[in-house]
Amino acid sequence: MTCYYLIFIIYIINCLHSTFQYAQTKKLIKKNETAKLLDRVFQNDMILTKSDIKIFFDNNDTSKSTETTLSQDEKLMTFYTALAPTSPKRWVKYFENGTYYIPYNFDKTIKNQEKNLVLKCMNIIAQHTCIQFRKRTTEINYLNIQSTIEQGCFSYVGMRGGKQIIQLGNKESSTCFLKRIITHELLHSVGLYHEHMRKDRDDYIIIHKENIKEGAEIQFQKIVGSGVSTYDTPYDYLSIMHYGKNFFAKDDKLITIEPRNRKFLNLIGRRETPSFYDWEKVCEMYQCTICNNNSYKLLDKSMYFLNYLFLLIVKNLFL
Numbered sequence: 001m002t003c004y005y006l007i008f009i010i011y012i013i014n015c016l017h018s019t020f021q022y023a024q025t026k027k028l029i030k031k032n033e034t035a036k037l038l039d040r041v042f043q044n045d046m047i048l049t050k051s052d053i054k055i056f057f058d059n060n061d062t063s064k065s066t067e068t069t070l071s072q073d074e075k076l077m078t079f080y081t082a083l084a085p086t087s088p089k090r091w092v093k094y095f096e097n098g099t100y101y102i103p104y105n106f107d108k109t110i111k112n113q114e115k116n117l118v119l120k121c122m123n124i125i126a127q128h129t130c131i132q133f134r135k136r137t138t139e140i141n142y143l144n145i146q147s148t149i150e151q152g153c154f155s156y157v158g159m160r161g162g163k164q165i166i167q168l169g170n171k172e173s174s175t176c177f178l179k180r181i182i183t184h185e186l187l188h189s190v191g192l193y194h195e196h197m198r199k200d201r202d203d204y205i206i207i208h209k210e211n212i213k214e215g216a217e218i219q220f221q222k223i224v225g226s227g228v229s230t231y232d233t234p235y236d237y238l239s240i241m242h243y244g245k246n247f248f249a250k251d252d253k254l255i256t257i258e259p260r261n262r263k264f265l266n267l268i269g270r271r272e273t274p275s276f277y278d279w280e281k282v283c284e285m286y287q288c289t290i291c292n293n294n295s296y297k298l299l300d301k302s303m304y305f306l307n308y309l310f311l312l313i314v315k316n317l318f319l
Contacts, residue, residue, distance in 0.1 A: 018214075082231060082281040083191035089158030090286065091131070092141075092189060098289050102297035103136035103191070105145035113167070114177050118145060121182040128279045131190055143189055153181055155188040164189070180272045185242055187274065191285055195239040196257060197223045204235040204260055211254040219248050220256070231284040236277040237264035244269025 083089050093100050106115050122133040136142040141159055147165045153176040155166045166185050169176035188209075196205060199222060207220050220243075236242065237259055237281070245265055249256045259265055283291035 067279055075097065082193065082285045083158045087158065087191070089160070091159045093286075098287070099130050099132055100286055101132040101134045102271035103139040104133050105136045105142055105144050107144055107148070109147045110145055110168075114147070117177055117179065118168075118182055121179060121186055124273070125186060125282075126182065127188070128274070128292045129190075129282045130286055130290065131282065133186075147176070152176075153185055157184040157188050157193060158191040161188075181270060183274060185280070187241065187278065190282055192241050192278065192281060193223070195236055195242040196220065198230055198235060199223055200230070200235065204237070205259040206260065208254070208256055211249050211251075211256050213248055213250045216248040219243075231281050233277040233280055237261070237268050238271055238275040239278050240271040240274045241278065242268050243270070 085180050106118075110118070120299050133143075141161055142163065143166055144163050145168065147168050153168055156164050166189060167176075168182065170184070176185075195201075196207075201222060209217065209220075212220065243257055245255050245257050245268055246252050247256055247269065248270050255265075257268060261267060279291060282288075
């Protein structure tokens with residue numbers, strides 16, 4: 001019984017921390033809505049280029065058309081849960097050992113304390129993939145990390161060319177400067193999309209359209225079309241790129257995303273670090289020869305086990 005209570009306490013502490021992170025993410029969503037960013041920021045935090053938007057809607061809404069002729073590679077690029085190994089939107093390999101590096105620059109609006117947190121998140125990615133972030137010198141293509149007067153946290157997906165922004169809130173708010181959010185945006189810039197966009201998502205989650213607030217339906221758009229690749233990874237409820245259960249709900253008590261395996265209901269959207277399969281997709285995308293992600297497989301299993309055990313304890317002790 002003592003062991004039960006100890007596990008219960010550990011789980012509660014973890015839940016309180018993840019709940020804080022989750023609440024901060026929800027606050028960001030509301031800020032983006034208030035700032036009217038949803039008209040040009042796709043799924044709350046991804047900036048799409050004009051060609052991305054045309055490609056996406058051409059394959060999800062046949063009533064829309066485009067006069068632009070796109071190459072087959074451009075058409076396929078947007079349909080990947082993660083960018084394809086041949087996508088021109090991947091960052092460029094600079095070293096013979098297979099390491100890719102992404103040049104970055106800190107805008108003057110980023111404070112030293114905030115810089116340190118961003119650098120820690122960059123190092124986490126570098127430790128588990130063949131991606132390295134390096135301070136920009138003369139590179140044409142680079143990330144410009146900024147915190148301007150504009151609200152919200154958002155990024156392009158993959159390399160878009162030239163000065164490419166990662167927006168981390170505004171100067172009056174530090175809401176974006178959380179480990180989970182920064183890592184999430186950095187992984188967008190590397191090439192990952194949201195997990196719930198997968199074409200096979202309906203086998204794993206139920207989207208409750210009746211609970212989605214008006215005008216936010218596009219936040220739950222699914223990627224469809226030929227050439228879809230998930231790098232043979234299973235659907236990942238524990239992905240740091242997954243939405244939470246009540247994101248964009250009319251009321252916080254309503255559920256917009258329900259896992260078909262309900263044991264994951266209170267786990268989706270709460271991950272603070274990338275999952276095993278998040279790392280796996282990045283490593284496959286960039287064809288990394290070494291992918292140090294095995295420890296995350298154990299962490300993922302531990303999270304699921306603790307959640308299952310917690311529910312079992314509650315059932316035995318209180319029900």
